[in-house]
Amino acid sequence: MRSTGTSRINRIGAIAIALSLLSPLLVPRSALAQSAGNGLTDLIDSIFSRANQPPQAATGPDGAAPPWSGEDGASGHPLMTAAAIRQAAANFPNCIAAMWPDAARRNITQENYERFTAGLQPDLRIMDLLDSQPEFTKAIWDYLDILVSDARLAKGREILAKYKPQFDATERAYGVDRYIIAAIWGIESNYSTQMGDRSVVQSTATLACVGRRQAYFKDEFLSALEILNRGDLRPEQMRGSWAGAFGPTQFMPTAFKRYAVDADGDGRRDVVDNPADLIASTANNLKKDGWQNGASWGYEVVVPQGFNYMLADRAKAMPLSQWAHLGLKRANNQTFPRPSEKAYLLAPAGTEGPAFLMLQNFRVIMKYNPAEAYALAIGHFADRLRGGPPFVQPWPRQERVLSRAERLELQQLLAQRGFYKGTPDGQIGGLTRDALRGFQVSIGAPADGFATSEVLDRLRGQ
Structure with missing residues (x-):
């Protein structure tokens, strides 16, 4: 529930799932900027989290969360060195005190500021999560298998009823x-x-005072205090992911301020324990992001042999009628109900997997969480809840997901050949897929931008 860019860290959970789970599909969530707060708690924070959301650290032998590793962060950012983290932690009380004037400007009372910040200590374990670099990610089909499961669908139908x-x-x-x-x-x-079971106030306070995202998290921290000051939620309700996303649909504090509504008129916007407020607030978020009433999110399509996959680009939207003219057909052989609607082609597993034409509502879901894999999971899950079938075309489950070292090598080799213009980071995003398409064209292969071990071998052999 957030805004595009930085404010979207509110989906921290699901992108974690998207980052830790995916590889070729993850779109940068403006780097920790859109949180996908996947509730599956800290365990699933590691599997599902929006935007470069790193995995949670393992628990200690007694089942408790482990302490901070005491090591430099993997990002190399100067504020993520062990020395800088220790220095910021030592200054934590002063940092909290220095934010009082900003809190006062937000009409937070001094009594409540002192009440909600009393005894706050930084949770330095978060520094390891902020900068962790997962070695492996999961393929999109594994991601969908986890999210769109029979058990979850059954529970969803119960919730709808x-x-x-x-x-x-x-x-x-x-x-x-x-x-x-x-x-x-x-x-x-x-x-x-x-x-998630971390204190939103403690997590956002920690990140507001320590580490490389302080300016962003200062706003989240103060927004969390505004929520408590207004009385919408109680402190015990504001527990969530390590980045501060909370509630069943994982609102960041700033997203709560922007979208939460009091649907039942009880004077509180309770997106944690009040189903009416939760459902309406989530809908309000989607509506304000441009949701089109009565329209689909997209369609699974069959792509003809010899198709030019350079057209599989989010920037190349065309009317459905034009895609049909190019030979694309719905996988269930039905016609497109609104031929004039514009869509872009997504082929998340290249030529060997299913393809999809994505409409405006898919882009809206991506504003909720900017990972294409997440948005695809949401759209497909919704269709299944509605009674629709699984995807028709099979995934290339024989393909091996590249390790982080291999993804880095792929980017470095593409850069050496003049195709990749970014900084190699081991994450397969839009720039890497575009570069990969350019290389595939140069060797006469289908330009689907799918990072496989075979294309890596071709790069090595050039």
């Missing part, structure tokens, strides 16, 4: 598909069962 009046009212008020809201709820927190 249990809160039918709230979903009915929300659809009337906001025009947002109930199945999309239910899918977000299910994927972000497994229907409120796994929302």
Whole structure:
């Protein structure tokens, strides 16, 4: 529930899932900027998290969270050296005190500021999470298998039935598909069962005073205090991911301020324990991001032999009628109901896997979490909740996911050959896929931008 760019760290969970799970599909979430707070707690923070969300550290032998490693962060940022972290931690009380004037300008009372910050200590374990570099990611088909499971679908159908009046009212008020809201709820927190258990105030305070994202998290910290000061939520309700996303659909504090609504008129915007507020607030987020009432998110399509995959680019949207003219057909052989709608082609597993034409509502889901894999999971989960079938075309499950070292090597080799213009970081995003397409064209291969061990071998052999 956030805004594009930095404010989107609110999906920290699901992107964690997207980063730790995916490889070729992850789109940078403006680097920790869109959080995908996947509730599956700290365990799933490691599997699901929005935007370069690193995995959670393992627990200690007694089951407790481990202490900070005491090591420099992997990013190499000067504020992530062990010495800088220790220095900032020692200055933590002064940092908190220095934010009081900003809090006062937000109409937070001094009494509440002192109350909610009393005894705060930095949680330095977060520094390891902020800068961790997962060695392996999962393929998109494994990601979808985890998220769109039979058990989760069954629970989603129960939720839709249990809160039918709230979903009915929300659809009337906001025009947002109930199945999309239910899918977000299910994927972000497994229907409120796994929302994270870190104090939002402590986490955001830590990140506001220590590490490389202080300016961004200062706003999140002060926004968290505004929520408590206003009385929308109690401190014990504001527990979530290590980056501060909370509630069943994982709001960051700034996103809460922007989108949360009091749907039942009780005077509080409770997106944690009040289903009416939760459902309506999530819908309000999607509506304000441009949701089109009555439209789909996209369609699975069959791509013809010899197709020019250079057209599989988010910037190359065309009317569905034009895609049909190029030979693309829906996988279920149905026609496109609105041929004039514009869509772009996504081929997340290259020529060997299913392809999709993505509409405006898919882009809206990506504003919620800027990973294409996450948005695809949400759209597909919603279709399944609606009674739709699994994807028709198989995934290339025989393909091996590249390790981080191999992804770095891939980028370095592409850069040496003049195709890649970015800084090699081991993350396969848009720049890398574009560079890969350029290389594939140069060797006469389908330019699908899919990073495989075979294309890495071709690069090594050039």
